[in-house]
Amino acid sequence: MALIVQKYGGTSVGSVERIQAVAKKIKAFSEKGDQLVVSVSAMSGETNRLTEIAQEIQDVPSLREMDVLLTTGEQVTISLLSMALQQLGCDAISYTGSQVRITTDSAHGKARIKSIDDHRIHASLGAGKVVVVAGFQGVDEEGHITTLGRGGSDTTAVALAAALKADECQIYTDVDGVYTTDPRIEPNARKMNTVSYEEMLEMASLGSKVLQIRSVEFASKYKVPLRVLSSLIDNPTGTLITSEENIMEKAIISGIAHNKDEAKLSLIGVPDKPGIAFKILKPISEANIEVDMIVQSVSAREGLTNFAFTVHRNDFSKAEEILQKVCKGLDAKAVQSDDNVVKVSLVGIGMRSHAGIATQMFEILHEENVNIQMISTSEIKISVVIDAKYLELAVRSLHAAFELDKE
Amino acid sequence: MALIVQKYGGTSVGSVERIQAVAKKIKAFSEKGDQLVVSVSAMSGETNRLTEIAQEIQDVPSLREMDVLLTTGEQVTISLLSMALQQLGCDAISYTGSQVRITTDSAHGKARIKSIDDHRIHASLGAGKVVVVAGFQGVDEEGHITTLGRGGSDTTAVALAAALKADECQIYTDVDGVYTTDPRIEPNARKMNTVSYEEMLEMASLGSKVLQIRSVEFASKYKVPLRVLSSLIDNPTGTLITSEENIMEKAIISGIAHNKDEAKLSLIGVPDKPGIAFKILKPISEANIEVDMIVQSVSAREGLTNFAFTVHRNDFSKAEEILQKVCKGLDAKAVQSDDNVVKVSLVGIGMRSHAGIATQMFEILHEENVNIQMISTSEIKISVVIDAKYLELAVRSLHAAFELDKE
Structure with missing residues (x-):
């Protein structure tokens, strides 16, 4: 008898009919004899609806109160899904993040899971129930309600799997797995059967955002076998994300990722002195702009160097403005910028x-x-x-x- | 510095605008220097909305899961009201029933409060915050979410006042107090300044259902001064419901109550033997019909008695049917029934x-x-x-x- 953690996202539970469809899937799965813990998100649209109400009320909504507000979303889903399972004759029980002590730090809106009390879940599984746990939410040490931030339901599922020492964590989504590249660009892209955590982290930007990066990091840290599969088809196999040592046939190249959100900025002809990288990047990071690639190269002219980096395209003009000032300060030749890369x-x-x-x-x-x-x-x-x-x-x-x- | 518990019902917090209006009232009150704990219901309509969704999913919705579902209603309100208070510059913090350990028995849907942990609330009050607590909800000893049943928010407010030893519990509603009789029947009805718990319990049926009976019982038991006032007017004084010993001028008659939901059933000419009251009322109570008034009188004919009682008009035909059988069994003369009383x-x-x-x-x-x-x-x-x-x-x-x- 295996213990499986399954996660269904907001779209999969976005209406009464979809909740009923998910319940059917879960029931069929549970009848195979495995123990099942199911983590769910809020019904699609609910988080946005609540956020909009909050914004009507408070200019900058309190992070603590936002968490109290938003966690009602999953609480609705867990109760409805449990009812739908019971209606099908499949015994089920719901738990909020607080009830199974998904303990996090106190960073409201982007909390990180520290521990989960597996006691109650094991007791309910032992009583033959499907256990439905609210994703995305937890409580801090003082019992304040927290959320893991958008997409946190994936992380909840992985953390549950880690705490329960589950045999597999299955993330149901609208794609049927991880592809060698974005199928919208290369129709010959192939679904991979397995991929390592490390590769998955590098490929996170692959076309469809299959998984939250944090959930993959979490799975990697606790060696949780993680499977991405489609909730839209029957008997999906998906892609298994696992440790390198569990992958028998190691491909030299697993996939090709791409990122369209890059913009390139270069400072040309910088007098080559110690500390120029620091002097260029400090004002950029002070403006809360994240830098991705950084390349420093020797210039054609002696004693001068070229310094280039990429930023998110949204930050392009702000970064360019800053770099123009840096250019003068460092007595460099010119700023070259290109947001078409x-x-x-x-x-x-x-x-x-x-x-x-x-x-x-x-x-x-x-x-x-x-x-x-x-x-x-x-x-x-x-x-x-x-x-x-x-x-x-x-x-x-x-x-x-x-x-x-x-x- | 007094400690006041206030309760606002679903209509008072039924929209963003109303929540903002309530926040203004609370802020004005808190600026007078008193400590404030506010208990709120779900926004009006929300409980019905959620109940309808549940009924779509499960023929007979699980009581436990219904409580998980419905308690999201007040959780939304407490966060929004706290945000609205913060927006006005009034420091506030929300707590669910679980967070302040409103511990109840395990009777889902109609749980009774056993205790409240006042520690957190006092700490937040001490930090100068208005404390907003979800009404209607609690947790049982095992941490399962419970609800007190419809109207339970009044009871939560009174229980909070009792636990915190508050100076007064104020129930804001759409009437401005308790009247000597139903003003819709007698335009000269006068708002009372004070009334005793005992009288209030007897008058509970007075026209507009001002208060949940359970909340008055609770207030009486713990000697909580309870005030009913209007949330629609400024500086309302309302009616204070308190212990008899606190009422200086004791009126001989305080008020006139009436009840239109009664129906009368009589068994005429019952042979007068020991145990007839039991034999008549047992099948009635077994059918879950509540009996209000009971009168047994001597019949004109010797050795015979008449037995009459009243039930809720909804139970009238069911009770009549049962009584017809009882009539035969007891060899009584006839059943007389009248639902126009x-x-x-x-x-x-x-x-x-x-x-x-x-x-x-x-x-x-x-x-x-x-x-x-x-x-x-x-x-x-x-x-x-x-x-x-x-x-x-x-x-x-x-x-x-x-x-x-x-x-």
């Missing part, structure tokens, strides 16, 4: 033991006349920044050249 | 020390040619059952004769 990344744990992947990637892009503007590498990822117009071409040619469409 | 009651603690009130009442009714069908008396109440058509006449003539329109 994308980042394409090759991801694969096999890279660790295979040299020459980067060279091969650059060659493929060169053959397609794709000019590489920035390069950044990690142990299991190679990212390049290229002109936005080459995005599809780059993804498709890399996908084909590395034969990602084949098992 | 009303009950009119004189209530006053002064009756204890004044003889002759009953005689006076019967005389007044006789003068108006109102025929009395049943009489029942308690220490502080005299009730008569009369033909429904005489209701207004009886109430008005008694109100005038006992000079209830005068202080």
Whole structure:
């Protein structure tokens, strides 16, 4: 008898009919004999509805009271889903985050789970019940209600699985798994059967935002086997995200990620003195702008260097403004900026033991006349920044050249 | 510095605008320097909305899950009201029933409060905050969410006042106090400044259902001064419900209550043997029918007796059917039934020390040619059952004769 934690998102429980459909799925699953803990989100639209009411009342809604307000969303879902299960003759019981002591820190609106009391859940499972737990919510040490922030239901499910030492944590969503690349760009993209936590974290930006990054980090930390599957089809197999050592056939390249939200900023001809990286990036980070890739290169002219980095496209003009000031202060030649770039990344744990992947990637892009503007590498990822117009071409040619469409 | 518990019902917090209006009242009150604990209901309509969804899902909704579902209603209100207070610059904090350990028995849907942990509330009051507590809800010893049943918010407020040893519990509603009789029947009805718990309990049926009976019982038990006042007017004084010993000027008659929901059933000519009352009423109570007045009288024929009682009009035909069977079993002459009767009651603690009130009442009714069908008396109440058509006449003539329109 296995213990499975399942998570259904807001869309899956967005109406009475959908709650009833989810109940049917759960009942069928529970009849196979496994123990089931189900974590659910608020019905889709509910969180937005409550947020709008709060905004009518308070200019900057209190984070503590927002958490009291928003957690009613999942509380409604757990009771309705439990009723729907009981109606089908499947014994079920609901618990709020407070009732199973999903203890978090006190960071309202973005709390982090510290522990879960598994005692009650095990008792209810032992009594033959399906246990329905409110996702997204917890309580701090003093009993104040907290939320994990948007998408936190994934994290709740993984944390439940970790606390209960579940055999698998299944995240039901509207996609049927993790693909080798965004299928909207490359129709030959293939659903992976397994992928490692590390790769999944690097690929988090892959097209459809399949999983919250934090839930993958959590799963990785506690070695929770995590499966993403579709709630729209019968008997889905999805993609299993697990430890590297559990993956038998390690592909050299697992997938190709891309990010369209990048913008590039360069400071050209900076006098090369110690501390220039710090002097350039400090005002940027002080403006709460997150920097992604950073590349420092030697300039053609002696004693001068070029410094480039990427930011989210939303922060582009603000960052550019700041950089213009920095340019004067550092006596640099010029600021070059380009918000028409994308980042394409090759991801694969096999890279660790295979040299020459980067060279091969650059060659493929060169053959397609794709000019590489920035390069950044990690142990299991190679990212390049290229002109936005080459995005599809780059993804498709890399996908084909590395034969990602084949098992 | 006094400690006041206030309660606002669902209509008072039925929209964003009304929540803002209540917040203004609370702020003005708190600026007078008193400590304030506010108990609120769900926004009007919300409980019905949730109940309807549950009924769509489960034929007979689980009582436990209904409580999980319905308690979200007040949880929404407490957070929104706290936000509205904060927006006005009035520091406030919300607590669910679970958070202040409003501990109840486990009777889901109609739980009774056993204790309240006043520790947190006192701490928040000490920190200068208005404390907003969800009405209607609690948790049982095992932490399961419970509700006190409809109207339970009044009881929560009184229980909070008792636990906190508050100076007064104020129930804000849409009437401005307790009247000597139903003003819709007698326009000269006068708002009372004070009334005793005992009288209030006897008068609970007075026209507008001002207070939940349970909350008055609770207030009486714990000697909580309870004030009913209007949330629609400024600086209301309302009616104070308190212990008899706190009432200086004890009126002989405080008010005239009436009840239109009565129906009368009589068993005529029952052979007078021991145990007939039991034999008649047992099948009635087994059918979950509550009996109000009971009168047993000697019949004109020797050895026979007449037995009459009243039930709620909704139970009339069911009770009549049962009584027909009882009639045969007891070899009685006949069943007489009349669902066109009303009950009119004189209530006053002064009756204890004044003889002759009953005689006076019967005389007044006789003068108006109102025929009395049943009489029942308690220490502080005299009730008569009369033909429904005489209701207004009886109430008005008694109100005038006992000079209830005068202080």
